[in-house]
Amino acid sequence: MLPKRRIISMNVTKATYEQVVKDIMECAAIKESSYVCVANVHMLLETYYSRDFRQIVNNANIVTPDGMPIAKSFKMLYGVQQQRIDGMSLLPRLLAESTKAGTSVYFYGGSQKMLDITANFLKDKYPALRVAGMYSPPFRELNADEKLEIAKNINDSGANMVFVVLGCPKQETWMSQMKGKISAVMIGVGGALPVLVGLQERAPKWMQDNSLEWSFRLMQEPNRLFKRYFKTNSHFLFLLTREKLKKKFKF
Template sequence: MLTKEKILSINISKGKRDEFVQSIMDLGSKNKPSYVCVANAHMLVEAHWSKAFQKVVNDADIVTPDGMPLAKSFKILHGIAQERVDGMSLLPLLLESSIAENLAVYFYGGSSGLVEHTKSFIEKDFPLLNVVGMYSPPFRYLTEAEETLVIDKIANSGANIVFVALGCPKQEQWMAEMKDKIPAVLVGIGGALPVLIGLQKRAPVWMQKSSLEWLYRLVQEPRRLFKRYVVTNTVFLYLLLRAKIKTRRVEDGVAGQKISDPAAERANF
């Protein structure tokens, strides 16, 4: 299993993209009740503001560094080179691997229109994918009876992987609640699905590599994403700077203790 490093308030898994894919496949093939969070700056700030949500993310079996700022934070805070493992790139890789390893998948979340587009896209681009179900929940809290029915339907579908598209933080909270009720790996894919099936466009590669993909999405959906990107990105940068200063002070303090150690001074003499 992938190991994790603490980035501000959450523990993020580290490794190469293909290692993330294989780790998720392993969980799915074993039908292990588990869940995967695809983390970006927005999720990290939400976790900073809410201890309950922080626990939800930290209890995940795998947390991918979705945003480029999070991937770069590994280098800034821990001196570790970490590539970005974003949901938009991860989702098609998981679909391809599911076909190769003959794993069944289930899609949960999104509007009825999104579900219909997903069906058409899968039939055309991933015809060999074993899709055992798709469900668009109502835009309200489910009753206890409805929730039990949904859980039973997914649990009895034979799904190895459940792709959850409810948006952050709702999808992460749902996965945490469902973990011990559904024998599959739950993967929060958020906004990756609309991009994959062509309902939204992805930023050019140069913007992805320059940590500007958020700006491209903001221009596409300014009303919905203004607070998420402008406000949370600013908070994230502040928290990262504060953590870096704290780390530097600790490192300087340790270095100072070594220099002032009489035994060390005698040894150097």
Template sequence: MFKTIHQVPVLPPATGQHDELKQSPERKVAISLGLTSLSYNAFIQTVISAARQRKSAYGCFANVHMVVEAVKDANFANAVNSSTWVTPDGVPLLWTLRAFYGLRQDRITGLDVLPALLEEAARNQLSVYFYGSTPSILEQCRVFCAERHPTLTIAGMYSPPFRALSREEEEQAIANINASGASIVFVSLGCPKQEKWMAAVSQQISAVLLGIGGALPVLVGAQKRAPRWMQRSGLEWFYRLVQEPRRLISRYVTTNSLFVYYFLKGFYYHRVRHQV
């Protein structure tokens, strides 16, 4: 049986993190994930503050797919809800917060945060590391950063194989990141792999890890992002569907249908049942 809305645990950041990170902002449970209550600008500054101190922390950008995945997979839900920050990437999650709690929350997406943090990292002389994606996209990213952010220090880049890493390979990857001196690590392994990886290794890495999914190809221009009006209307998923129909049609039909069901169930619990 799927978890009910009120049974989803929202865990504090793991022990060993800085006191400021332990005292993280309030979270509101949106179906299966506890979303961090922060404005967009506050989130950027909070990440930069943690990065300056090279504190072990990690952040997830939640969308409809992640919410549904967390309902079905308790390990994934734990990985996301144990993170330092979980921000609403998808517009339907903003609708959920408003419907459940009457809360108006800024949208904080990996696509928007990535370029903003690259600029802030350059300005604050913080080095960054890119973990994931493909060698081709990483090389395009290197060129992009050199042109757009010439003072930014790229501490390292690594595109791991698609197979599971051996224990020795995993330990070497962690050692390389730490030795690089990076303050921020952009993790582009895709959901749910990147969230589980960050949860597993965060306490071993002295840096802020951020799971940005497929933001790198958009950043470098290899893929296009939906027009602003589609972003604001919660139709970004439809734009991606048109671009990759064969790969996404089955997932979107199933995931979106389940999300609507969970949303209605949660709305009844938060608003209707509590008013009876």
């Protein structure tokens, strides 16, 4: 198992991009029931506020530092470098690796329209990829029988890898519930899929490299994201500074 470091309230995997890809592909090859959380500041604060959600994320096999602020926190708290391992880069890489390895993939979540667009995108960009199935679940809480039926359908499809597109915290909660029931590695990719298939635009690379991707998204959806970013980013900076002071003065 790859090592982790505690960033405020969340245990984040300390590894290179290549190590994470290798570990995920190895889990897929043996159909190990496991799950991967792709963590940004929003997810970290969800773990800070909710003990139940903190347990869900910290029990994940891998928690990647999706946002640059999470990756840079390793340097501030532990004096070590950590690559950003973001979902928008990880998703296409895993699709490419799965194509080469003959790994079967499944897509769970998102609207039927998005999945239809995804199916056409994959046929064009990854024609040799083995797609075991796609399913858009109802927009409501599923009962126990429905969850068991979904797990059975995914297992029967032969999928090695399940990309979960429900958004935080729903996808992490779902993966946690399905660990031990679905014989595949599950990865919560959230908003990475609509960007990959062209439904949303991604920030330019210079903004990604300078921790400004959030501002690009803010410009795209100011009404929805302004309050969330102002609250989460300022609170994260406060908590990170406090954590650094605690380590420095040992209190």
